[in-house]
Amino acid sequence: MRAAANDFQQDFYQLFGLSAQYRLDNELLDRRYHTLQAQVHPDKFAHLSEAERRVSMQWATRINEAYQTLNNPAKRARYLLSLRGADTRQESNTSMPAEFLVAQMEWREAIQEAVEARNSGELDKLESRLQHETGALQEQLAAKIDAEHDYETAAEIVRKLKFFERLAEEIGSAFDAIDI
Amino acid sequence: MALLQISEPGLSTAPHEHRLAVGIDLGTTNSLVATVRNGIGVVLNDSNGRALLPSVVRYFADGGVQVGETAQAMQSEDPSNTIVSVKRFMGRGLNDVGDISGTPYRFVDAPSPIATSRGSGQAPGMVQLRTAAGVKSPVEVSSEILKVLRARAGEALGGELVGAVITVPAYFDDAQRQATKDAARLAGINVLRLLNEPTAAAIAYGLDNAVEGVYAVYDLGGGTFDISILKLSKGVFEVLATNGNSALGGDDFDHRIYCWLLEKNGLSALGASDTRRLLTRARAAKEELTEHDETRVTAILQSGEAIESVLSQQDFHAMSQNLVERTLQPVRRALRDAGLSVADIKGVVMVGGATRMPQVQRAVAEFFHQTPLTNLDPDKVVALGAAIQANVLAGNRSSDDWLLLDVIPLSLGIETMGGLAEKIIPRNSTIPTARAQDFTTFKDGQTAMSVHVVQGEREMVSDCRSLARFELRGIPPMVAGAARIRITFQVDADGLLNVSAREQGSGTEAHITVKPSYGLSDDEIARMLQESSRHAQGDMQARALREQQVEANQLLDAVQNALDLDGAALLDEAGQARIRAGMDGLRAVLQTGDIHAVKRAITQLNDATVAFAQARMDKSVSRALGGRKLTDLEV
Numbered sequence: 087m088r089a090a091a092n093d094f095q096q097d098f099y100q101l102f103g104l105s106a107q108y109r110l111d112n113e114l115l116d117r118r119y120h121t122l123q124a125q126v127h128p129d130k131f132a133h134l135s136e137a138e139r140r141v142s143m144q145w146a147t148r149i150n151e152a153y154q155t156l157n158n159p160a161k162r163a164r165y166l167l168s169l170r171g172a173d174t175r176q177e178s179n180t181s182m183p184a185e186f187l188v189a190q191m192e193w194r195e196a197i198q199e200a201v202e203a204r205n206s207g208e209l210d211k212l213e214s215r216l217q218h219e220t221g222a223l224q225e226q227l228a229a230k231i232d233a234e235h236d237y238e239t240a241a242e243i244v245r246k247l248k249f250f251e252r253l254a255e256e257i258g259s260a261f262d263a264i265d266i
Numbered sequence: 267m268a269l270l271q272i273s274e275p276g277l278s279t280a281p282h283e284h285r286l287a288v289g290i291d292l293g294t295t296n297s298l299v300a301t302v303r304n305g306i307g308v309v310l311n312d313s314n315g316r317a318l319l320p321s322v323v324r325y326f327a328d329g330g331v332q333v334g335e336t337a338q339a340m341q342s343e344d345p346s347n348t349i350v351s352v353k354r355f356m357g358r359g360l361n362d363v364g365d366i367s368g369t370p371y372r373f374v375d376a377p378s379p380i381a382t383s384r385g386s387g388q389a390p391g392m393v394q395l396r397t398a399a400g401v402k403s404p405v406e407v408s409s410e411i412l413k414v415l416r417a418r419a420g421e422a423l424g425g426e427l428v429g430a431v432i433t434v435p436a437y438f439d440d441a442q443r444q445a446t447k448d449a450a451r452l453a454g455i456n457v458l459r460l461l462n463e464p465t466a467a468a469i470a471y472g473l474d475n476a477v478e479g480v481y482a483v484y485d486l487g488g489g490t491f492d493i494s495i496l497k498l499s500k501g502v503f504e505v506l507a508t509n510g511n512s513a514l515g516g517d518d519f520d521h522r523i524y525c526w527l528l529e530k531n532g533l534s535a536l537g538a539s540d541t542r543r544l545l546t547r548a549r550a551a552k553e554e555l556t557e558h559d560e561t562r563v564t565a566i567l568q569s570g571e572a573i574e575s576v577l578s579q580q581d582f583h584a585m586s587q588n589l590v591e592r593t594l595q596p597v598r599r600a601l602r603d604a605g606l607s608v609a610d611i612k613g614v615v616m617v618g619g620a621t622r623m624p625q626v627q628r629a630v631a632e633f634f635h636q637t638p639l640t641n642l643d644p645d646k647v648v649a650l651g652a653a654i655q656a657n658v659l660a661g662n663r664s665s666d667d668w669l670l671l672d673v674i675p676l677s678l679g680i681e682t683m684g685g686l687a688e689k690i691i692p693r694n695s696t697i698p699t700a701r702a703q704d705f706t707t708f709k710d711g712q713t714a715m716s717v718h719v720v721q722g723e724r725e726m727v728s729d730c731r732s733l734a735r736f737e738l739r740g741i742p743p744m745v746a747g748a749a750r751i752r753i754t755f756q757v758d759a760d761g762l763l764n765v766s767a768r769e770q771g772s773g774t775e776a777h778i779t780v781k782p783s784y785g786l787s788d789d790e791i792a793r794m795l796q797e798s799s800r801h802a803q804g805d806m807q808a809r810a811l812r813e814q815q816v817e818a819n820q821l822l823d824a825v826q827n828a829l830d831l832d833g834a835a836l837l838d839e840a841g842q843a844r845i846r847a848g849m850d851g852l853r854a855v856l857q858t859g860d861i862h863a864v865k866r867a868i869t870q871l872n873d874a875t876v877a878f879a880q881a882r883m884d885k886s887v888s889r890a891l892g893g894r895k896l897t898d899l900e901v
Contacts, residue, residue, distance in 0.1 A: 125890045143756075147700045
């Protein structure tokens with residue numbers, strides 16, 4: 087058996103044939119994702135041997151994981167930083183600037199108030215404001231990682247993004263709570 | 267012997283024998299089977315020219331079974347032995363079934379004993395039904411429907427079925443999916459794939475109309491509601507989000523009319539027979555009101571009392587308005603999960619008989635600001651899509667191949683301290699998907715641990731659906747916190763969860779005992795198979811052997827094709843020889859009639875080809891991007 091199993095060792099960027107940077111062409115990512123899945127997806131192997139079906143599922147699973155990682159801004163940044171040897175210390179480092187934490191509390195209160203008032207219009211507004219601020223953070227990330235190679239600051243922005251993701255989830259639950 | 271097509275995706279294939287495969291829509295109210303003939307999807311009719319098989323099963327005291335129209339005709343006369351809408355009970359416990367007063371069945375709560383870390387307890391177990399022929403699980407009842415469709419397909423196609431794609435509501439949880447697959451297994455059907463109903467409809471619709479863009483599929487069936495948001499682009503069907511309610515459908519509209527009839531006529535506490543009679547009248551009234559402004563409902567009860575009421579379309583719409591509204595909440599959630607708004611939706615495809623109701627069409631049109639698409643028969647579109655996909659999965663590949671990317675509808679999680687559910691695979695993750703999670707021991711010398719897997723979006727485990735409990739045994743004794751047990755949760759392309767565990771330090775596979783909360787164990791399936799074949803033991807064995815021989819021949823062809831294509835390039839002499847030895851071993855036992863020897867040889871050959879399969883996949887992955895890099899360069 088010749089050693090041919092290199093591809094499973096590739097990182098997600100290599101797998102998709104993309105250069106390892108934060109800013110990426112989403113359309114190209116989607117195209118590559120579809121091209122790869124078209125090769126490995128279990129639907130292409132349903133009539134073949136069990137060995138081929140098993141390998142197909144492993145590959146399709148890996149390509150889905152790679153796509154989900156690269157397609158999500160916070161996950162992509164965290165992954166890229168870990169490739170560069172910079173740890174975002176997601177679990178251990180919870181210290182955030184005080185004003186950021188205060189802003190978080192204000193967000194939560196605003197969401198809570200909108201739920202109590204059953205005001206979905208207000209939730210819409212909060213959601214688009216959050217999307218706007220998330221976009222701004224992503225711009226900062228691209229600058230810090232791709233241009234300035236300032237991974238320390240980038241890691242802090244990733245932690246902020248994580249907070250924003252949680253807020254987005256809370257707004258989703260808030261919509262659900264109003265919409266019974 | 268069937269010739270297998272060459273397995274290289276994307277390459278044109280040599281002419282080969284058409285392999286028979288079907289799509290089955292196992293519906294709450296009606297079931298259908300369809301296939302692809304001369305490149306076109308067709309629904310297979312019974313000998314009387316009927317496409318829809320009513321999903322009704324009647325049991326007799328002598329063990330006999332009737333399925334379809336004949337059973338349906340007797341549902342009022344023999345209500346407790348005639349099971350309708352059994353799909354509502356698949357993978358469900360008694361406490362999930364809800365209001366049982368409207369059903370004429372004799373339910374049997376079937377808790378299954380389980381062992382937990384806190385001692386032994388009971389899992390809720392799938393509900394069962396007491397009939398004249400004994401206690402039946404919904405899986406067995408469904409398998410009777412599937413057997414009839416399988417026989418219909420066999421007669422129409424005149425050959426051995428390679429397998430079937432069976433559709434399930436997109437919002438079915440793991441227990442309901444597993445129950446469906448078990449029913450197929452009981453019916454002797456090789457399941458090529460469980461396919462989500464709205465996705466099947468999208469395939470039939472999308473290929474037929476060659477559409478591009480984001481579409482919503484609104485699927486209101488007899489007992490289930492699904493909404494799926496799909497992106498269709500250049501041969502890719504990508505589900506962005508799905509939502510629904512697996513206990514909401516046309517039956518509920520019937521029930522509203524039924525309750526209205528009771529109230530209007532001052533009736534209460536009807537017997538099983540009258541209940542079924544009025545529910546049947548209610549359904550007829552509902553269908554009548556699709557075309558007419560009002561309908562007259564008449565019935566003669568067992569007491570001899572005649573009832574007669576007139577129901578207007580307006581009143582029916584008023585009494586069912588909140589049912590229609592309840593479908594819009596999942597629609598809003600699916601849109602939000604997909605990150606889209608109504609304006610992004612290019613078209614809305616209507617699926618399921620219940621979408622014929624004008625108030626449903628109006629509500630959907632109002633919500634999406636556009637007229638929904640109803641140009642494909644809402645009763646048949648799911649079976650047709652399933653047949654088209656089955657044709658591809660069986661290896662009858664057409665040149666205009668497509669890719670289907672579907673999702674898991676509900677988050678998977680595990681129970682953590684304080685009865686909280688921790689999500690490990692979020693809803694709307696594209697399948698197949700996997701997630702590994704590390705666990706450790708909390709006591710010195712601990713050699714076992716229990717993991718509770720749940721499905722749902724709520725925070726508390728008690729509000730989620732219990733899927734299974736896993737007992738891990740054989741952990742090497744260590745100090746507390748030293749063991750590192752990695753549990754891998756893998757969701758396959760059917761949307762079904764598989765779990766495996768490994769102790770990281772010692773590398774020993776921890777032994778897992780899976781106790782599905784609502785499913786059937788392998789032992790129970792084996793018992794049911796045995797029971798259903800008690801009268802035909804010889805037949806069963808002959809069939810099982812034939813199935814193994816067919817599988818063996820398919821495997822031999824597939825491996826031979828792979829060797830011809832890539833053997834010399836990817837394997838050294840020894841590697842090729844090992845695989846050839848495995849093939850020779852299988853050929854040697856093929857005609858001996860020893861089913862166990864055939865099974866063993868199949869497993870050995872499969873194991874011998876894993877590395878080869880991996881190498882072939884590596885090659886096709888590299889080539890997929892490699893071939894494009896010149897024309898598709900990044901800026």
